[in-house]
Amino acid sequence: MPPLSPPSFLALPEDRALSPYTGCTRAHWEAAADSLLAAVAPYATADGALYHLPADRTSWSGRLSDGLEGYARTLLLAAFRRDEKVLERYADGLAAGTAGVWPRVRDRSQPLVEAASVALALRLTRPLLWDRLDDAVRQRAAGWLGDALTAEPWPCNWELFPVTVGGFLAEIGHEPEAARAAVDRGLDRIEQWYLGDGWYSDGPGRAFDYYNGWAMHLYPVLHARLAGDERLLDLYGGRLARHLEDYARLFGTDGAPVHQGRSLTYRFATAAPLWLGALTGRTPLAPGETRRLASGALRHFLDRGAVDGRGLLTLGWHGPDASVLQGYSGPASPYWASKGFVGLLLPPDHEVWTAREEPGPTDRSDAVTSVGPPNWLLQTTASDGLVRLHNHGSEDVRYDPYYTRLAYSTVTRPSAPTDAGDATVSGDPNVAGGATVSGDPSGDGAPTGDGAFCDNSVIVGGDPSRTHIEPLGTGSGWVASRHTTGDGARVTSLVLAHGAVEVRAHLVAGAAPGTPVCVTGWPHGFAARSELLSLHGLLDGAGAVGAGAVGDGATLFVALARLTAEADPRPLAELVSVTVEGTYDLSVSWTSGPSARFRFSAADGRSAASSWSVAPR
DSSP states (O other): OOOOOOOGGGGSOOOTTTOTTTOOOHHHHHHHHHHHHHHHGGGBOTTSSOBOOOOSOOOTTOHHHHHHHHHHHHHHHHHHHTOHHHHHHHHHHHHHIIIIISOOOOTTOHHHHHHHHHHHHHHHTTTTTGGGSOHHHHHHHHHHHHGGGTOOOOSSGGGHHHHHHHHHHHHHTSSHHHHHHHHHHHHHHHGGGBOSTTOBOSSSSOOOSTHIIIIIIHHHHHHHHHHTOHHHHHHHHHHHHHHHHHHGGGBOTTSOBOOOSSOGGGGGGGGHHHHHHHHHTOOSSOHHHHHHHHHHHHHHHHTTTSBOTTSOBOSBSSSBOGGGOOTTOOTTGGGGGGGGGGGGGSOTTSHHHHSOOOOOHHHHOOEEEEETTTTEEEEEETTTTEEEEEESSOOOGGGTTTTTSSEEESSOOOSSOOOTTTEEEEEOSSSTTSEEEEESTTSSOOOSSSOOOOSSOEEETTBOOOEEEEEEEEETTEEEEEEEOTTSOEEEEEEEEETTEEEEEEEEESSOTTOEEEEEOOOSSSSSEEEEEEOTTOEEOSSSEEEEEOOSSSEEEEEEEEEEOOSSOOOGGGTEEEEEETTTEEEEEETTSOEEEEEEEETTSSOOGGGEEEEEO
């Protein structure tokens, strides 16, 4: 098939008067949606029930399920676009798919995910699609969706798929008692993972990532709105509004989201909670700020090769990139990016489309922001537009290095990315702790003494693993945690940040004297400068590495780090003074900021490896 022209989005003239930051208007979003929908049309089967997009891989659910995924996820985009002619195409596919083409929805099966997209699309477009179907098709479709009411989901964001199906089936009167029970059951189950301040863990454990926005908030809030349930909307909308206070800080001035977590191939689905806040009036963001952040994310990816010459979203981040994929990633998986178009549900005259773009948090000023539930510290600098996320509370060993590194940013990506040959995973593919990993336990081809580089890590005796992360708190300009290495050593870590500069301190306990320790900083080779300056207990090694060794007992290692895109930054040593007092007390004085003192101590009065902590003095 000959290459098609680039997406029409890129051909529209920019409007820098209305949108000084991105140049994008509603017309650009409409053009992007139209282009994506037109590009997938040639890959539909003759009956329209499956969309077999070209790719050199199949997900672990198989080709048939992947074809259903292509239908369901692009149908969701068509629903947000509300183009009646395109919806007719999907009506034909619905009739054929529910006549025996589609796989059944079973316990913990991928069709359960896709059933939620189908149900949400039908609910959003009921007068345009559902109400125009023959009664026989409606009966078959309701029957196919009905299996989702009793199918057991994985214990994570999957709990919300029966909720989404149940909301639609209750509305049309199909098995209303079972439908309402599915809604109540799913909403009740996610309560155990709500940790306050607008943050959910994606299932048991401490998995924090973009699933908060494009799943844990999206489905309950949309359900409450579509059901007209003001009590639920106040509950879930209030949580969304609080979440957006932190979430808005995850985007760089170039529109890039922080490169962290799984399913990164969904790309500008990161815009979904921004639009959702505007749609429901539950947002702390001004209308122009909402559009600036959402359009920035869309532009970031479409300007950087996310769509190939055929107009198709590729499996990757900017362009094709297997390192950000999981076993469930099939050819059509990237089309969960459709969620980023939820803003098209807002009418053209809504102020989110008509207001002049306003700066986002990273545009406005430098900031260091504590995020309590995930125990993160967000560090942003307006001079270069970068966001850095210091992670001291989120982990999922199956997706290391995208969860368990010490830090992530909008301009870098983790080094030594996952190689499919490094480990095999079995069990639950979506829940932290629900799978068994064999092979390389870090999942990233990490060094076991071979000298390979893992950024933003503490490598004890050649072991870079970071498991059983225990949050130790976050406060004004700092965050701390404790973790275990694969060999059983315990590392207590503290990071302080000011401007673009970081002080990183790590106390290593439970390792034999003489055990080598490497402290690594930001990866090199990106559009920013990475620096690491060894201080206490370390000597400068190659690249962004500080090298030392464990002494007799718990040993403290301290380094300065910086990731900056400034052309000529001042030397690190001129910006902060760090002193280790005694053995375990740390004093930090910023040249243009406050001073702080911290103490590492054995919490229960012993020097056991498991008892060390750190707190401000």
